[in-house]
Amino acid sequence: MNRRLLAAACLAVAVLAGAAQAEGSRVPQPKFSVDTSTQCVAPPEEMRRTHMDLLKHRRDRTVHQGVRGGDESLTRCIACHASKTDGAAIGAPDAFCQSCHAYVGVKLDCFECHQGRPGAAAKMSARSP
Amino acid sequence: MSEVDKSRVAARRALVAGAAAAMAGVLLAPGIRLVEVARAAPGPNKPGEPVSSKVRWGLLIDANLCTEGCQECVLACNRENGLDGRTRPTDSQWIRKVELKDLRSGRKASAPVMCQHCAEPPCVDVCPTGASFKRADGIVLVDRHTCIGCRYCMMACPYKARSFIHETLTTQKPEVPRGKGCVESCTLCVHRIDRGERTTACAQACPTKAIIFGDLNDPESEISRRVAQVKTTQLRADLRLNTGVRYAGL
Numbered sequence: 001m002n003r004r005l006l007a008a009a010c011l012a013v014a015v016l017a018g019a020a021q022a023e024g025s026r027v028p029q030p031k032f033s034v035d036t037s038t039q040c041v042a043p044p045e046e047m048r049r050t051h052m053d054l055l056k057h058r059r060d061r062t063v064h065q066g067v068r069g070g071d072e073s074l075t076r077c078i079a080c081h082a083s084k085t086d087g088a089a090i091g092a093p094d095a096f097c098q099s100c101h102a103y104v105g106v107k108l109d110c111f112e113c114h115q116g117r118p119g120a121a122a123k124m125s126a127r128s129p
Numbered sequence: 130m131s132e133v134d135k136s137r138v139a140a141r142r143a144l145v146a147g148a149a150a151a152m153a154g155v156l157l158a159p160g161i162r163l164v165e166v167a168r169a170a171p172g173p174n175k176p177g178e179p180v181s182s183k184v185r186w187g188l189l190i191d192a193n194l195c196t197e198g199c200q201e202c203v204l205a206c207n208r209e210n211g212l213d214g215r216t217r218p219t220d221s222q223w224i225r226k227v228e229l230k231d232l233r234s235g236r237k238a239s240a241p242v243m244c245q246h247c248a249e250p251p252c253v254d255v256c257p258t259g260a261s262f263k264r265a266d267g268i269v270l271v272d273r274h275t276c277i278g279c280r281y282c283m284m285a286c287p288y289k290a291r292s293f294i295h296e297t298l299t300t301q302k303p304e305v306p307r308g309k310g311c312v313e314s315c316t317l318c319v320h321r322i323d324r325g326e327r328t329t330a331c332a333q334a335c336p337t338k339a340i341i342f343g344d345l346n347d348p349e350s351e352i353s354r355r356v357a358q359v360k361t362t363q364l365r366a367d368l369r370l371n372t373g374v375r376y377a378g379l
Contacts, residue, residue, distance in 0.1 A: 063272045065179035066264065066323045075303055113273055113308030115301045 030103035032096045033084045040080070041071045051077075055110075074110065079118045090116035176325045185248075185267040185373060186317055187345040188332065189352045189361065192229075192240040193378035194339035200226060202241050205334030209318060211302040221292035221307075223315045224331060229379070238379055241331065241340070244269060244290040244315035245364060246373035252282035252291065261312075267345075267373050268317045278310040287365050290314045317342075317373075345373065 040047055041054075054072045061067045070076070078089045081096040089097040090111045097116070101108040206224045207214040216222060224243040230236070250269045252261045260276035263269050271282075271291075283291045291314040294307060301307050304320040318329040332340040343352030355361075361375040 059274060060272075061179075063270065063274070064262065064264065066266070066319065067177060067179055068320070068323045069177065078303070113298075113301065113306040113311070115303040115306065117303070119303035 028103075030099040031094055032099040033094045034081050034096045035084060038080060074114055075118070078114075078116060082116075082118050088117045176323060180264055180266040180323075182265040182267075183346060185345045186322065187246065187267065187343065187352060187373035187375065188317075188329070189341040189343075189355055189375045189377065190240050191339045191341075191359075191377045192238045194337040195239045195241070195335075196337060196339075197228060197237060197239040199239075199336070201334045201336055202226075202331035202340060205330040206243075206315070209302075209330035210305045210316075211300060211307065213300075219293075219295045221294060221313060223290075223292070223313070240376060240379065242288060242290070242364070243331075243374065244286075244317075245288050245370070246315075246317060248371035248373070250370065251285040251287065251368075255281045255285040257281065264319075266322075268319055268322075269314075270316055270319065271312055271314065273306065273308065273311045273313075276311040278312065280312060282312055286314075287368060287370075 042050070055074060055077075058070070058072045058074075062073070081089050083089065083092055083095045085094060086092050089095055090108070091098065093099060093102075095116075097108060097111070203222075203224045203226060204214070206212070210223060212221050212223065224241045227240055227242050229238045229240070246267055246269050248263075248267065250261070250263055252269065253263055256262075257279060258275045258277055260272045260274075261269070261282045262272060278293065280293055283289075283293060291312050293312050294309050297309045298307060305316075307313055318326075321329065327342070329340075329342045332342040341352045341355060343350040345353055345356070347353055348357075355377070356375060359377050361377045362379055363370075363372040363375060
């Protein structure tokens with residue numbers, strides 16, 4: 001009984017310490033303002049690592065075979081991830097795509113050609129299930 | 130005709146009608162009926178499915194109906210695809226209105242000229258990266274992800290249909306991505322076709338219905354019926370590129 005209590009106490013201390021470390025961390029984190037009320041197509045940890053692969057796989061099917069839409073299309077990304085302040089995924093320090101790419105120092109080429117703001121069509125497709 | 134004969138004819142008619150209805154409902158294989166096969170083939174591809182070579186999209190432009198000086202198709206194209214509509218040598222133009230005049234007779238004709246969506250496209254032949262390609266349904270496109278902006282295709286095109294983007298853009302339409310350093314041309318409103326729409330911006334905007342969009346492979350489509358009835362020409366037919374854009378009354 002005592003051992004179990006001790007284990008629980010240790011766990012509680014560890015969790016509290018973890019939370020304190022995240023709050024008072026000296027490591028800067030990217031800041032962005034997006035609507036986080038809905039769930040992305042995959043968990044955030046997975047999306048951080050694989051979003052570029054999902055997009056690259058999609059793009060050839062879209063351009064060459066005409067298969068458009070779907071959950072992994074760039075317009076769907078932008079429909080949800082546009083900033084709450086100015087409605088774009090790029091162009092502002094708190095824009096979702098730009099803030100994270102600036103943080104990790106990776107060049108963001110998509111928006112040389114693609115529109116970073118959701119259009120009327122993008123908004124509609126985001127609403128439909 | 131006697132009463133007996135009449136009733137016999139009526140009975141025979143009923144039998145024929147019933148047989149026709151039964152034939153339509155015949156099961157060819159489990160779950161597949163003749164009606165469904167007839168409806169499915171050769172129909173255009175549905176949204177979400179890869180495009181098929183059973184379809185060949187094209188335009189029929191009737192120069193007899195096209196009004197001299199009218200720019201509605203050009204303006205509609207610019208609006209649809211987010212072009213700024215300027216006509217400097219360095220600006221993109223996907224459609225140009227061309228006015229023709231026969232010097233001997235003085236006969237005038239007017240028609241829009243855009244990418245002719247050739248079956249044997251010279252722009253695809255010369256592209257060093259494979260960025261210029263023809264989709265299975267006959268639409269000639271540039272894959273901007275692989276285009277390096279060398280502009281060989283612009284030189285190879287006999288219709289002067291392609292443009293190069295010289296300046297940074299920020300006002301693209303979400304469904305029509307375009308950017309500096311790539312070659313582009315008429316896409317036959319490919320984003321509309323993939324959504325399942327069956328018209329282009331230019332055809333929709335033409336006030337005299339001089340532009341017809343449709344499937345050249347489907348004998349029942351309006352464009353195929355018109356091509357079968359009226360004499361149509363392909364621009365520079367001597368090059369034997371088998372263009373998807375046909376002209377009547379030139």
